[in-house]
Amino acid sequence: MCVTPTQELNFFGKKLWVKRDDLARIEGVSEHFNGNKARKFxxxxxxxxxxxxxxxxxxxxxxxxxxxxxxxxxxxxxxxxxxxxxxxxxxxxxxxxxxxxxxxxxxxxxxxxxxxxxxxxxxxxxxxxxxxxxxxIPQGGDLELAKEGTITQCKEIWDFIQKNFSTKEALVFCATGSGVSALALAQVAKELKYNMQIVPILCAKIEGFEKNFAKTLHTNFAFGALKKEVWEMYRALLRKGIEFDLLYDCPALYALKNALDSQFFTQNELEKEWIFIHSGGLLGNLTQIPRFQRKFKTL
CATH class of the missing domain: 3.40.50.1100 (Rossmann fold)
Structure with missing residues (x-):
């Protein structure tokens, strides 16, 4: 798998580095095998x-x-x-x-x-x-299956941190549905002794999940719900030059913006560099976009 690039984004006044796993490619396999699914599988x-x-x-x-x-x-x-x-x-x-x-x-x-x-x-x-x-293969995969691809992902992120951040540390955010990707990333980062805090943003409720992390965020929307805030986030980020999927990343980034606006983070956390891992899966937008357009005709 090629090393995916990391792109700077002005996220409503906060610098956010986007790990472009939507651009993950493997020779001989369709480009639709990308994002966190390519890592997990x-x-x-x-x-x-x-x-x-x-x-x-x-x-x-x-x-x-x-x-x-x-x-x-x-x-x-x-x-x-x-x-x-x-x-x-x-x-x-x-x-x-x-x-x-x-x-x-x-x-x-x-x-x-x-x-x-x-x-x-x-x-x-x-x-x-x-x-x-x-x-x-269980729904969403499992930790053992996800580990190999996650090790590569984690090393790529850590290499970027070492080369670009003077503090040599970062908060790493990722949208999660089953929780597998976030748990695998946190486990690998701990095993490799990388100084990065994983902050999962839950797109669905997972019982007992929060105990595994110092901080978690929640979208507070039913999964797949047609919310005006999600559609507005999609359009705002598209204008900034990056398309995110409407099921995971856009609700997650809306939750991240809310947390930023509500002073959820400590001053120390705000001063650290932030990285958001792009989930990929953009083909799904082809069926999601018409649903949002039908509901929010004026947007």
Missing amino acids: YALLHNPNKIFLSYGGNQSNAMLALSALTHAQKKRFIYVTPTPSQFLRENKNGNFALAREFGAEFIFADSGTNALELKNKALAHFKTLSFKEKYF
Whole structure:
């Protein structure tokens, strides 16, 4: 994987360095295998199994990333997900459409199926597969799987800190859904004795997650909710020259701006350099943008 660049951004008066993991590329694999999913699933590049099975939402970035990876490696990818809406089924753009083009094999559950029910359905189907070379991937991945790609990411961030910051320390922010990426990054930074504080911004509620970090932020929105503040953040950042995804990064950056405005951070934390890790997954905006445009016609 190429070393991704880090770009300076004026974030409402505070200098914010953006680690452009949306630009992550791996030779021979589609550009849609990028962002934190490329880091989390990097170890799968040399996984010998021939069939991968996972589960989750039908607009998932992980679904697309795994579809792109297995397509490049000529492997099978089976994905258990709630039945998509007619709009998604007929739409030729977005994560679901491209995952289908990459050859993902879908097993549909009822549209209202929750995460636990999806997991059970996925596990049940996994057990029925007669092949020995099969591999089960939990929703959002897991810590052990994420570690290899995260080590590379962490070293890149630390190298940038050492070369560019006189204080040799930084606050590192990342949007998180399952919590895996943030936990892996914090664990690796601690093991490597890197002086950087990981501050996850939760886009969904995770019980007991905060105890792992000195500081956490929350979006306080239901995941995927069409909020005016998120749409305005997307447009404001786009004008500054960087596009962020509407499901994770834009809600997370809105939460970060709120924290900045409400004096959530100590003076010492404000004086440190700040880095935000771009989540990637911009293809999902092709289906999200029309939803926001329909709701906020005047913006």
